[in-house]
Amino acid sequence: MYFPKSSGFFFDSYCVLDLETTGLRPASCEIIEIGILKIRQGKPVAKMDVLIKPTKLPIPAFITNLTGISTEMVMEAPSIDEVSYWIYDFIQDDPILGYNVLFDLGFLKEHTRTHLPEPPFLDVLPLARICYPELPRHSLSHMTAHLHLYQNTHRAIDDCAATYQLYELCKKKLEGKSASQIQHEIDQFRQNRRPGRGSSNK
Numbered sequence: 001m002y003f004p005k006s007s008g009f010f011f012d013s014y015c016v017l018d019l020e021t022t023g024l025r026p027a028s029c030e031i032i033e034i035g036i037l038k039i040r041q042g043k044p045v046a047k048m049d050v051l052i053k054p055t056k057l058p059i060p061a062f063i064t065n066l067t068g069i070s071t072e073m074v075m076e077a078p079s080i081d082e083v084s085y086w087i088y089d090f091i092q093d094d095p096i097l098g099y100n101v102l103f104d105l106g107f108l109k110e111h112t113r114t115h116l117p118e119p120p121f122l123d124v125l126p127l128a129r130i131c132y133p134e135l136p137r138h139s140l141s142h143m144t145a146h147l148h149l150y151q152n153t154h155r156a157i158d159d160c161a162a163t164y165q166l167y168e169l170c171k172k173k174l175e176g177k178s179a180s181q182i183q184h185e186i187d188q189f190r191q192n193r194r195p196g197r198g199s200s201n202k
Helices: 061-067 080-091 101-111 124-131 140-147 156-174 179-192
Strands: 014-021 031-040 043-051 096-098 121-123
Touching: 014 061, 014 080, 014 101, 014 156, 031 061, 031 080, 031 101, 031 156, 043 080, 043 156, 096 101, 096 156, 101 121, 121 124, 124 156, 124 179, 140 156
Parallel strands: 014 096, 096 121
Antiparallel strands: 014 031, 031 043
16 A cells, blocks of 8 residues: 655645544554545535544543543544545545645555555645745644644644645745756755754644
8 A cells, every 4th residue: 555646746626634643653553533625626625524433542631632632522433444435435536635744644554454545645844844944843833823824723624724725825836836846945945954943743
């Protein structure tokens, strides 16, 4: 199972993906919420927002403090196996966009065993870095606060909305540049940034 890289940086129709999890490591942590925002011609047209009951309970207290998702909230929720088909049926062949999207895709690879499509994906984080290089940090929380976007709440569908708004702003800033020019700027930023600059944390 794998997700091939995107062949470009500009999409008008796509799905924005965000997950909330019980920790950072897919092998030992689990998904507790899935948010997907479907975009058509640059506008949101549908969404999927589902709480997931993990196999290991209770949900760690620090995760509840961060996301607001408690053990009680997921007790009657479906398992990831029960909703995996819905996820990929909703996404279908759309490109998948996200903020630090490899984190989310890593969890999907680990915890969904069937119905896995192979759409392209695009990480919005590197685009934010080159569009706003003057900022000391580029986490989604910092970007939304700086640009006054949809409030980043560490809930999946809210983070999808914030990522969508940020991506559309980046598209406007990058208009007229080729994919090779954008990739060069991303590579240059990675080479030049100071250690620790531009956290990829959500």
